Amino acid sequence: MNSFRHILRAAGVCLCMLPGLVSCVMNTRYCESAQVNTGGWDLGDTLFFPVEVVESPTYTRTVAAHTPYSLKLGVRHTNEFPYTSLRLQFAVEYLDSLGRPVATLLNQDVVAPLTDEHFRWDGRSWGSFYEKEFLVSRLTLSFPKAGLYRMRLLPVGNQTPLPGLESLTLTVPE
Secondary structure, eight states: OHHHHHHHHHHHHHHHHHHHHHHHHTTEEEEEEEEOOTTOBOTTOOEEEEEEEESSOSSTTOEETTOOBOOEEEEEEETTOOSSEEEEEEEEEEEOTTSOEEEEEEEEEEEEEOBOTTSOBOSEEETTEEEEEEESOSSOBOOSSSEEEEEEEEEOSSOSSBTTEEEEEEEEEO
16 A cells, blocks of 8 residues: 555656656757755755857757847746745856856846736646746847856745745746
8 A cells, every 4th residue: 555655656746747847848959947945945045057058059959159049937836835926036157167157147136927917826737736937038048159057046035945836947949
């Protein structure tokens, strides 16, 4: 009986992760997800998303220098999330050969609305999970040269830890 419960729990976790994985596969140049700590997202916990940018892309799943891209953020959360929107600090940094930031291309606050005008959770839902995707910036993002970059997300607000967040996904569509 115990092993059956474990199988059901594993199947439930897989089903909850499936929509995020499918969105990462379809028509994207880059897609990376980061899980949030199950105890809540602390205000000091930065999520990092590495991006390798190439000068001349050899296949479709690469990010090219000097090419403008839009950037989407997917937020997966539960009913435990206490707010109607998620406030984040978003930055894109160029890294040196040792992985240290040497230049910041973009640094802005982002507000991710998670409810509709009637304050109901917006987006797709699977059981107790909700997922919403939106554009991070109305501006396009362009990487000035080939190399290693990283995008970073940090929660902004007063509550720590921030409960109810499951994962965040950054996507560069084709």
